[in-house]
Amino acid sequence: MRTLLHPTRAVAMAFLLAIALGTLLLMLPVATATGEPPPTVTAFFTAVSAVCVTGLVVVDTGTYWSPFGQVVILLLFQAGGFGFMTGATLLGVMVNRSLRLRTRLVTQVEAHVIGLGDVASVARLVLVVTAVCELLIAAILAARLHAWYGLGWGEAAWNAVFHAVSAFNNAGFSIHEDSVMRYGRDGWILVPLMFGIIVGGIGFPVLHDLRLRLRDPRHWSLHSKLTLLGTGILLAVGFVLVLWFEWTNPATLGPMPLGEKVLNAAFASVSARTAGFNSLDISALYRETWALHYPLMFIGAGSAGTAGGVKVGTVFILVLLVFSEIRGLPDNEAFGRRISTTAQRQAITVLVLGALLVTAGTMILLRLTPYSADRVIFEVISAFATVGLSTGITADIPPAGLLVLTVLMYAGRVGTITLAAALVLGRRRMPYRYAEEHPIVG
Amino acid sequence: MRTLLHPTRAVAMAFLLAIALGTLLLMLPVATATGEPPPTVTAFFTAVSAVCVTGLVVVDTGTYWSPFGQVVILLLFQAGGFGFMTGATLLGVMVNRSLRLRTRLVTQVEAHVIGLGDVASVARLVLVVTAVCELLIAAILAARLHAWYGLGWGEAAWNAVFHAVSAFNNAGFSIHEDSVMRYGRDGWILVPLMFGIIVGGIGFPVLHDLRLRLRDPRHWSLHSKLTLLGTGILLAVGFVLVLWFEWTNPATLGPMPLGEKVLNAAFASVSARTAGFNSLDISALYRETWALHYPLMFIGAGSAGTAGGVKVGTVFILVLLVFSEIRGLPDNEAFGRRISTTAQRQAITVLVLGALLVTAGTMILLRLTPYSADRVIFEVISAFATVGLSTGITADIPPAGLLVLTVLMYAGRVGTITLAAALVLGRRRMPYRYAEEHPIVG
Ligand SMILES: [K+]
Numbered sequence: 001m002r003t004l005l006h007p008t009r010a011v012a013m014a015f016l017l018a019i020a021l022g023t024l025l026l027m028l029p030v031a032t033a034t035g036e037p038p039p040t041v042t043a044f045f046t047a048v049s050a051v052c053v054t055g056l057v058v059v060d061t062g063t064y065w066s067p068f069g070q071v072v073i074l075l076l077f078q079a080g081g082f083g084f085m086t087g088a089t090l091l092g093v094m095v096n097r098s099l100r101l102r103t104r105l106v107t108q109v110e111a112h113v114i115g116l117g118d119v120a121s122v123a124r125l126v127l128v129v130t131a132v133c134e135l136l137i138a139a140i141l142a143a144r145l146h147a148w149y150g151l152g153w154g155e156a157a158w159n160a161v162f163h164a165v166s167a168f169n170n171a172g173f174s175i176h177e178d179s180v181m182r183y184g185r186d187g188w189i190l191v192p193l194m195f196g197i198i199v200g201g202i203g204f205p206v207l208h209d210l211r212l213r214l215r216d217p218r219h220w221s222l223h224s225k226l227t228l229l230g231t232g233i234l235l236a237v238g239f240v241l242v243l244w245f246e247w248t249n250p251a252t253l254g255p256m257p258l259g260e261k262v263l264n265a266a267f268a269s270v271s272a273r274t275a276g277f278n279s280l281d282i283s284a285l286y287r288e289t290w291a292l293h294y295p296l297m298f299i300g301a302g303s304a305g306t307a308g309g310v311k312v313g314t315v316f317i318l319v320l321l322v323f324s325e326i327r328g329l330p331d332n333e334a335f336g337r338r339i340s341t342t343a344q345r346q347a348i349t350v351l352v353l354g355a356l357l358v359t360a361g362t363m364i365l366l367r368l369t370p371y372s373a374d375r376v377i378f379e380v381i382s383a384f385a386t387v388g389l390s391t392g393i394t395a396d397i398p399p400a401g402l403l404v405l406t407v408l409m410y411a412g413r414v415g416t417i418t419l420a421a422a423l424v425l426g427r428r429r430m431p432y433r434y435a436e437e438h439p440i441v442g
Numbered sequence: 443m444r445t446l447l448h449p450t451r452a453v454a455m456a457f458l459l460a461i462a463l464g465t466l467l468l469m470l471p472v473a474t475a476t477g478e479p480p481p482t483v484t485a486f487f488t489a490v491s492a493v494c495v496t497g498l499v500v501v502d503t504g505t506y507w508s509p510f511g512q513v514v515i516l517l518l519f520q521a522g523g524f525g526f527m528t529g530a531t532l533l534g535v536m537v538n539r540s541l542r543l544r545t546r547l548v549t550q551v552e553a554h555v556i557g558l559g560d561v562a563s564v565a566r567l568v569l570v571v572t573a574v575c576e577l578l579i580a581a582i583l584a585a586r587l588h589a590w591y592g593l594g595w596g597e598a599a600w601n602a603v604f605h606a607v608s609a610f611n612n613a614g615f616s617i618h619e620d621s622v623m624r625y626g627r628d629g630w631i632l633v634p635l636m637f638g639i640i641v642g643g644i645g646f647p648v649l650h651d652l653r654l655r656l657r658d659p660r661h662w663s664l665h666s667k668l669t670l671l672g673t674g675i676l677l678a679v680g681f682v683l684v685l686w687f688e689w690t691n692p693a694t695l696g697p698m699p700l701g702e703k704v705l706n707a708a709f710a711s712v713s714a715r716t717a718g719f720n721s722l723d724i725s726a727l728y729r730e731t732w733a734l735h736y737p738l739m740f741i742g743a744g745s746a747g748t749a750g751g752v753k754v755g756t757v758f759i760l761v762l763l764v765f766s767e768i769r770g771l772p773d774n775e776a777f778g779r780r781i782s783t784t785a786q787r788q789a790i791t792v793l794v795l796g797a798l799l800v801t802a803g804t805m806i807l808l809r810l811t812p813y814s815a816d817r818v819i820f821e822v823i824s825a826f827a828t829v830g831l832s833t834g835i836t837a838d839i840p841p842a843g844l845l846v847l848t849v850l851m852y853a854g855r856v857g858t859i860t861l862a863a864a865l866v867l868g869r870r871r872m873p874y875r876y877a878e879e880h881p882i883v884g
């Protein structure tokens with residue numbers, strides 16, 4: 001019983017169940033706009049993409065699926081985003097109070113960040129933050145869509161709720177075929193979406209820290225400091241480089257006035273790391289901007305949130321390690337704390353497994369499709385990091401290739417460590433080490 | 443004086459001096475076949491490529507340069523290959539007997555592998571192995587070229603010496619415009635070249651171990667065991683995948699009989715990781731075979747030899763770390779030894795710096811050239827890992843792009859750690875830790 005309910009397996013199983021349920025619901029005739037049941041592969045791929053909050057699609061969400069189908073998709077990415085995070089935390093803590101290292105999703109809710117005692121407070125925080133953010137964003141979007149774009153209140157509300165939930169859960173699904181490109185000059189739409197993307201993607205250990213100690217940054221956990229600083233750096237770098245690379249691209253930033261250039265470069269930088277909305281035509285970006293997306297997508301955002309990728313904290317730990325190694329320091333230090341060797345090991349594990357998955361996925365997809373390597377690499381990293389951006393090839397990939405993408409999405413979302421540990425679970429055990437400060441990895 | 447002669451700086455400086463000298467010599471009118479002095483950028487790029495044993499060329503070595511120019515190139519890659527390795531070792535040990543960790547090239551010659559006492563024996567080993575291998579290979583090649591291809595003894599000897607030295611130093615230079623493609627069906631040429639490439643690329647700490655303890659594998663150093671096993675795995679994987687991917691390619695393996703298929707796939711696997719010769723047309727390989735080359739080239743071969751890349755040992759340490767982390771083991775173990783955390787830190791440092799260089803180089807070259815990303819990534823990794831294979835774009839890259847490639851070659855050869863440490867050298871010092879077994883990284 002303990003083994004069956006072990007949190008790492010439970011999380012992996014919960015995702016599989018949600019995918020199975022979602023596939024079944026999407027295969028109902030009522031799920032499509034035409035009333036014809038969709039091909040199995042379409043329903044399955046869409047369910048995986050939604051549960052894994054990726055947003056890659058083989059059919060247009062707004063026209064192919066009926067309102068029922070769209071609600072199913074919405075519920076799937078709401079569940080796959082913040083829903084399971086809470087469930088996994090609660091389940092994990094109930095089943096296994098010792099918080100072993102290998103139990104990844106449990107580890108992410110660090111003992112020192114959220115004491116074992118306040119599980120209820122964690123769940124409450126997640127629910128409250130989710131509800132408040134999604135309602136707030138949806139309200140602004142609905143008002144704007146009604147007042148400025150002339151949509152009726154009903155249509156505006158549905159449009160707003162769908163995009164607000166999608167943004168906060170970094171799901172990347174849009175009911176528009178062009179994602180949010182039609183709002184490319186509208187800060188009233190893009191800025192609330194960016195807010196939702198960043199808050200949802202930062203991870204709730206950071207949110208918890210901010211709620212408890214907003215005015216006292218010195219006592220934030222090392223994980224929060226690393227994630228916040230790393231997020232800021234990545235946002236700035238992405239913004240500057242997109243602006244620079246695309247400045248003269250006639251199909252993207254080129255013809256825009258300065259303010260719009262800035263708005264769209266900022267949105268691209270925010271969205272690239274895990275959200276998957278696009279206000280610029282991804283297929284029209286210069287190749288160097290695609291190449292910029294590779295590391296941004298691969299890194300992703302914060303741990304234990306809605307983000308994919310190997311996570312900001314993971315990469316920051318490795319970068320600090322490189323600096324301390326170059327400077328010849330014996331320990332890897334940050335903000336007056338020593339980063340544990342265990343964290344460093346986890347970081348490199350996550351990075352290496354991610355790199356292996358992306359490399360293998362790229363080679364397999366190159367065998368299965370006729371597309372150029374830069375598009376294939378983009379698609380593979382987008383799937384693994386559950387970003388959902390595409391250079392426009394997803395719909396034309398054959399079923400075997402789509403299966404590869406679903407495996408990447410599932411592995412990327414459930415977590416490479418969780419998955420790998422679950423496979424060999426129970427063979428060995430080691431006690432938790434409490435001695436060092438231990439930032440979150442992966 | 444101590445600071446000036448510090449081994450890391452001395453190595454970096456020696457490479458710069460050789461490059462400067464080589465550039466000057468190649469700019470002489472006597473260096474070209476026409477007697478016209480070459481453009482500075484051509485002489486400079488060729489000198490960097492030769493000293494850094496890369497083999498990327500913007501002009502055809504056999505027809506553009508005169509015999510004098512070809513001899514200069516030969517001497518440059520002989521010096522940049524095994525020559526400097528010996529010099530750096532001797533200089534390093536003389537200047538700084540404490541073998542600090544940051545002195546990379548000195549570290550590579552591990553205290554426990556080659557005691558401080560037998561510096562002379564190291565130098566002798568290198569010289570003897572170099573001379574014996576190069577002469578042996580050249581003799582076989584010359585005999586074959588004379589007997590089978592009908593070349594006169596003089597021409598056969600020069601051809602044989604050039605390719606033997608180039609193979610053993612993993613330099614990748616050929617006096618043929620088609621590299622060794624014309625010998626694609628001739629095992630008498632390709633097999634000796636493969637032998638030279640592997641022995642030269644394995645690194646001389648391994649050769650030293652093999653010489654001392656050939657019959658006693660249990661007492662080989664951890665570094666030797668990791669490098670030999672890793673090399674075997676990579677050779678096998680590369681061979682099988684090239685064979686599989688290219689089996690039906692009408693421009694490469696497709697039309698060949700079985701024996702030739704096997705010979706050429708084996709040669710491609712051996713050569714891809716650092717040598718840079720090609721018996722198949724690289725520009726005609728399928729895109730998935732190019733993608734296979736990315737990790738093979740990036741990894742490279744053994745430490746402290748003629749190989750580039752992040753090195754087999756580095757990657758093996760990280761792979762072992764991932765396995766032990768997944769299995770929940772507290773330590774990273776291999777062959778009954780615990781791999782030191784210092785080695786793991788060095789490994790991740792080398793990997794991260796390499797990935798950063800390749801990513802930055804790719805984005806810059808994508809800005810500067812019109813080529814597709816898969817060709818550019820190939821070129822950048824080939825330069826960084828001093829492989830020298832190309833999809834055929836080198837000669838058409840503008841001077842600014844060539845400069846980027848020279849920086850990558852230099853950084854890749856002198857070593858990212860050496861370079862980074864040299865830049866901040868002397869600010870901090872830490873004592874050497876002798877406690878653990880310490881495999882070579884990078
Ligand atoms: K997404």
Ligand SMILES: [K+]
Pocket residue numbers: 495496497612613614716717718828829830
């Ligand atoms: K080479």
